[in-house]
Amino acid sequence: MAERLTKYKVVSFRLSDEEYEKIEAAGRKHGFASASLFARAVTLRGDSIEPVRTHLDLELNRLWRRVEALTSALEQMAGRLEAIIKRIRVPENPIPCSLT
Secondary structure, X not given: OHHHOOOOXXXXXXXXXXXXXXXXXXXXXXXXXXXXXXXXXXXXXXXXXXXXXXXXXXXXXXXXXXXXXXXXXXXXXXXXXXXXXXXHOOOOOOOOOOOO
């Protein structure tokens, strides 16, 4: 039920670049889509070792992984299409030839 509550409060804290990178890496390691989601989960975890994962967190992470996979697939397809276009491209000023 807690994940259905509207959230109005914001908590902000400053980090060095190194600290942010550590949080971001730890979040990715635990399957979180962002440093923000990971920091929230760790803050709310209490005394447990692993971050709290609500149903909403799990669903967001699942969707994030699908978006990343789709983005990767689209980038690969775009690269393949570029290669095909380069192979079949007709020169802008073709050399005239006669068939007579």
